[in-house]
Amino acid sequence: MNLSRRSGVEIRVAAPPSKSLTHRALVAAALADGVSEILRPLASEDTTLTSQGLRALGVAVEANGDGLSVRGCGGRFQTRGPVTLDLRNSGTSLRLLAGVATLSTFPVTLTGSARMQERPVGPLGDAIAALGGEVGYTVRPGYPPITVRGPARGGAAVIRGDISSQFVSSLLMAAPCWEDGLDLTLIPPLVSVSYLDLTAAVMRSFGVEIMREGEHFSVSPGVYRRRIYAVEGDWSSASYFFAIGAVCGGRVVVENLDPASLQGDRLFVEALEMMGASVRYGEDGIVLESNGDLDGIEADMAAAPDTVQTLAAVAAFARGPTRITGIAHLRYKESDRIAAIERVLGSVGARVVVEEDAVTITPGPLHGATVDPENDHRTAMSAAVIGLGAGGVRVTGAGCVDKSFPQFWNVLQEAGLL
Ligand SMILES: O=C(O)C1=C[C@@H](OP(=O)(O)O)[C@@H](O)[C@H](O)C1
Ligand SMILES: C=C(OP(=O)(O)O)C(=O)O
Secondary structure, eight states, X not given: OEEOOOOSEEEEEEOOBOHHHHHHHHHHHHHSSSEEEEESOOOSHHHXXXXXXXXXXXXXXXXXXXXXXXXXXXXXXXXXXXXXXXXTTOHHHHHHHHHHGGGBSSOEEEEOOTTGGGSOOHHHHHHHHHTTOEEEESSSTTSSSEEEEOOOOOEEEEEEOSXXXXXXXXXXXXXXXXXXXXXXXXESSOOSTHHHHHHHHHHHHTTXXXXXXXXXXXXXXXXXXXXXXXXXXXXXXXXXXXXXHHHHOEEEEEESOOTTOOOGGGHHHHHHHHHTOEEEEETTEEEEEEOSOOOOOEEEOTTOGGGHHHHHHHHTTSSSOEEEESOGGGGGSSSOHHHHHHHHHHHHTOEEEEOSSEEEEEOOXXXXXXXXXXXXXXXXXXXXXXXXXXXXXXXXXXXXXXXXXXXXXXXXXXXXXX
């Protein structure tokens, strides 16, 4: 994909449905006591992997118009033998399904791409074992492939919070179906905490009880109630459009976003405001205006990991350095995203200094480059932002956006930006 420099953009786009909420709604509906309807789910590689995984566990997930109809299993998967799930590159699918695999009568092996086999799952495995499940690893302890065998009783467990919130979401979502529910204590520091709010919100909307006090969660044994669930728009996917407005200058309107959303990536537009863009929550969308003059900032992005690369891309266009903190856990994503920031921004002329938990980006005269996103969708989409701001950027392997946002390049084309 070739990106040329644009300035003074005027675009109106709709955010695609939320990936995180689609995964969660599928899992909750699969555990519920009847047929649920999921309206406006995200159609993407990763959410399809969650649907396929649930089907392999015996749950009927069927297209119903634009939505999905899910016949819940009532808390026990009716498997007829051992199951192997290939969740490819989807961390959320693998981690969420590892917890609910304790609800299968037969062992479930969860595996994925070569990169997925480098993404940790050990703290989740240890917690499942402490709660009464059986856990084994066939290649490397603590990494997929992981085999989970239920039943788990539930009860009390402790888990570290600094690697991935998905471990916690996984235990929380399975917990209502365990005899003793769950009392879970998280060991700080906590990363990606906003995703735990999303998990709790979806669980509550499917009728189960979950309480949080600081670092402590408790979930009572209970039943997910079937329901009609409409998926709101995705603030992470929307970040690329806001970023384009900020670096190119002009006016960008993004529709289909809830201004009161619990999604942590809502923080991203606040970062752009600090950099000098103006943001208004209008009747028919979120409106960003910018004259392209941006200041460098300091931002703690621990709660919003998926927009760190978008912010790093914008930082390359600011007047001074930007320091982004709270990001050590980006090393465990689809790629090592701290290395990706250093590599991509370095290749277009910005200077990047990496620390254990931070990066500092110092803008320089920018020039074009060929960017290989190394199969990381967020690297590809943030490279598009750099390309539209600086020009002369070619993104190879552009199809990797299918993971979370298959329409990304089409939306740019329809907006007249390609
Ligand atoms: O639970 C979720 O839906 C997600 C949690 C985050 O991961 P970590 O908790 O591993 O940081 C985020 O990066 C991922 O894209 C989606
Ligand atoms: C990290 C991501 O997803 P996952 O962990 O589900 O692979 C992402 O979408 O940026």
